Structure formats: C-alpha cells, structure tokens
Amino acid sequence: MEKTYELAIVGAGPAGIATAVESYLQGVRDIVLLEKDTDHNSTIRKYYKENKRVDVEWKGQKVELDGNIYFIDGTKETTLDFFDEMLEKHEVELQTQVEVTSIDKQETCFEVHMAGKSIKAQNVVVTIGRMGKPNKPSYKIPSALRKKVNYTTDECSSEEKILIVGGGDSAVEYAVDLSENNDVSICYRRETFRRANPTNQKNIANAIAHREVRPILGVNIDGLDDEDGRIKVLFNEIEPEIYDRVIYAIGGTTPSAFLSSSGIEEEDGKPVHDANYETNIKGLYVAGDITQESGGSIALGLNHGYAIACHIKSC
Numbered sequence: 001m002e003k004t005y006e007l008a009i010v011g012a013g014p015a016g017i018a019t020a021v022e023s024y025l026q027g028v029r030d031i032v033l034l035e036k037d038t039d040h041n042s043t044i045r046k047y048y049k050e051n052k053r054v055d056v057e058w059k060g061q062k063v064e065l066d067g068n069i070y071f072i073d074g075t076k077e078t079t080l081d082f083f084d085e086m087l088e089k090h091e092v093e094l095q096t097q098v099e100v101t102s103i104d105k106q107e108t109c110f111e112v113h114m115a116g117k118s119i120k121a122q123n124v125v126v127t128i129g130r131m132g133k134p135n136k137p138s139y140k141i142p143s144a145l146r147k148k149v150n151y152t153t154d155e156c157s158s159e160e161k162i163l164i165v166g167g168g169d170s171a172v173e174y175a176v177d178l179s180e181n182n183d184v185s186i187c188y189r190r191e192t193f194r195r196a197n198p199t200n201q202k203n204i205a206n207a208i209a210h211r212e213v214r215p216i217l218g219v220n221i222d223g224l225d226d227e228d229g230r231i232k233v234l235f236n237e238i239e240p241e242i243y244d245r246v247i248y249a250i251g252g253t254t255p256s257a258f259l260s261s262s263g264i265e266e267e268d269g270k271p272v273h274d275a276n277y278e279t280n281i282k283g284l285y286v287a288g289d290i291t292q293e294s295g296g297s298i299a300l301g302l303n304h305g306y307a308i309a310c311h312i313k314s315c
Contacts, residue, residue, distance in 0.1 A: 006030045007312065008112050008121035010100045012040035014298040015288030016127035017083050018305025020092040022067050026313040031092050032119065034112070036099040041083055043129050046152055047170060048076040049177050053199070056299050063299035067306030071298060079298075103262040105281055123312050126264070126271075127288040127301070128255050135250045137165075139223040145231055149224070150247045158182060160244040163233060165221065167193050171249035172200040179212040185243075187216040187235075255290070276311035277304055285311075 006028050009016045012035035020031050039045065048054070055073045056063065065071060069086065087094060103124055104111045110124045134151040141149050148155075153174055156162065158181035164174050167188035175186040186204070193201050207213040218237070224246065225232040231243045256266060264279045264286065265272040271286045273279050279286055287304035 002120060003030075004109050005032050005119060005121040007032070007123050007125070008110070008119060009033050009125045009127060010103075010112070011035065011127035011129065011288070012094060012096075013043060013127055013129050013288060013301065014041065014083070015301030015304050016125070017041075017086055017092075018067065018069055018302040019125050019127065019285075019287060019308050020305075021069060021086050021090050022306045022309035023312060024090045024092060025068050026309045028309070028312060029091070032121070033092055033094045034098050034100055034114070035094065035096045038096055040087065040094065040096075041080055044076060044079060046154070049153070049173055050076060052076045052173065054079045054298065061297060061300075063297060063303065065299060066303045067309075069302050069306075071302060100258075101261070102258070103284065105263065105284070110283065123283045123285070125277075125285040125287055125308055126259070126262070126290070127286070127304075128258065129252070129289045134248070134252050137221070137248060137250075139221075141224060142226045144226045144229070145224060148231055148245050150245065151249070153178060153247065156182070156245065156247075161242075162245045162247065163187055163216075163231075163241075163243045164247050164249060166249035166251075168195045168249065168251065169197055169200050172196045172204045174247055174249055175213045176200075176203050176207050179207055184212070185214040185216055185241075187219055187221065187233075189218070189220050191218045252289075259290075275307075277308050278311065 007023055009019050012033045016033055020033055023031055053075060056071060098114045100112055100114050102113045109120045109122050112119050112121060156178060161183045162178055164171050164186040167190055172193055175184050178184050193204055208215050220236040222234045222236050227242055231246050232240050233243060234240050259266060259271055263281055271279060271290060273286050277285045277287050285308045287308060288301040
C-alpha cells in the first residue's frame, strides 16, 4: 500500500525544521521535510554573508521561545550547525531538490504534488520563505544585462563599479562587504536606513563617512539601459550613471500563486490562518516568513512550529 506520512512539511528552513522536531517530540512519527534546494535553510546559505550575526531578537524584536528548541545568538555558520544537529537527533526524513507544485485535499488525507511524483500526508505545513522568491523591480531588465543584474552577491568579483538597490539589512550588508574591493554606491528611495538593524545602521554610516560607500538617498530608479555591455541606471531625480553591476536587495514576496493553487486564502498579501496557524483548510497549516509582515524572525518561526505541533497532537 502507498505510504501516508503523518506530517509533510514544505520548506526546510527554521520554521519547517522546528515543526518537524516539535512534532516528533509530541509523538508524531513518519515526518517528511520537502526542500526544493540542495540542503536545508537555503535562504541563510544564499543571502547571509560569512560570519553574519544571527540573533534571537531579530531587528530588536524580543520573542520568548515557547517550545523545546533552545536557540541562541550566533553566526551564519553556528546557526546552520545548530539545525544540522536538530535534524540528526530526531527521525525526520529530509528530501531535497524536490519542488512542491500544489497540495490537494482529499477525503482522508492530502496529496502533495511534486514534479514527477506525489506523496500523501495526514497533515501538511507550508513554510515557504519570502526570500525564496526575491522582489524584482517593476521595470523591465534588458535581456543583455540579466547576468549583470543580480539579487545576491554570488556573481560579484573585484574592482567593479556596483550599485546596491535597497535600504534593509541585506542591502546595507552587501554594500559594506563589497566596498572592500569595489566601487560601491547604495540607492534607497528613503533618506535614511531606518529599516536596518542598529549594527548595520552604524556600519553603513561609518562606511559613508569614510567614503567607502557612496549614498544615493531619497532617489527612485525609472529603469535600466544597455550601454555597450554596461548598465545605464536611469534615476528619476538625478542624472543617469553607468555601472558594471546592479544588485537588488528589496525583499521577497509571498508565493501567492502556489497558495492559491492549494486553496489557501489570502488577505493583505498574507495567508489567512487562525491562532494555531491552521488555514481555511483543516489540517493544512502555514508557518514562518509568509505569515509575518516583513519576515526574518527565526524565533517566531520556531514558535510557529511549536504551536502547530501542539495543535496536531491535540486533534
């Protein structure tokens, strides 16, 4: 007979792993984590620079941990090691490089569809992060420039003239980090970097004061043009300028198409759920970044996992 898991979790980030571990500790067995990337916590691996601080109090937001996972301040590396240990200690099946396309509610269980296969589960939790789908500008990117217009620093080399677009933590960290070996400017539509955490605000202020990063604040971008293989940035309020590379760090979006195809209702850009993070479909839950206004709090994701595990166990 075809196996039916007790719990399937879509997305192996902090909220997904917490849901799996907390459910295991509540006595749930046959748990599977489904991750479209090559390993768990792909957002941390891709978007956090080496040795980046990872704090429980994200952006100064104090969160008391409810469950059994004792998470403390650390770095990118210690955080990944922590979640490695969590998975090793508990009997959770992790399937990587599988992208879930939709979730169907059937009479006695759910069918979770992936490319070329599907699995069945009694309960399903969706923990897809916003940064898995980074925000892109509204204007068209010329096809000839697409390799030079990025959303992470992975493609950067040295001695490039680079424009960072955005004003949050990632944008600020990219600008400060890249300024060591490149000519870096940062463009933000507001006049200050108030979205960034205090440490990053201090770092960018110091980089600007020492002329390591050039600020372009209170300025919008109308579009990009191809200028003999380089990028001509069309600013709204100032004259155009030529760059070797442009990096957009302007957040991520809720995967609305996926949620809609699975029957999950949305309101104000976020999936609708109750106090237990159960959606309008009984047995189908959401957790992590997609439930938050701006996303990013690991501690909140851990609490979501604990709340869901408790609710599944009580049902």
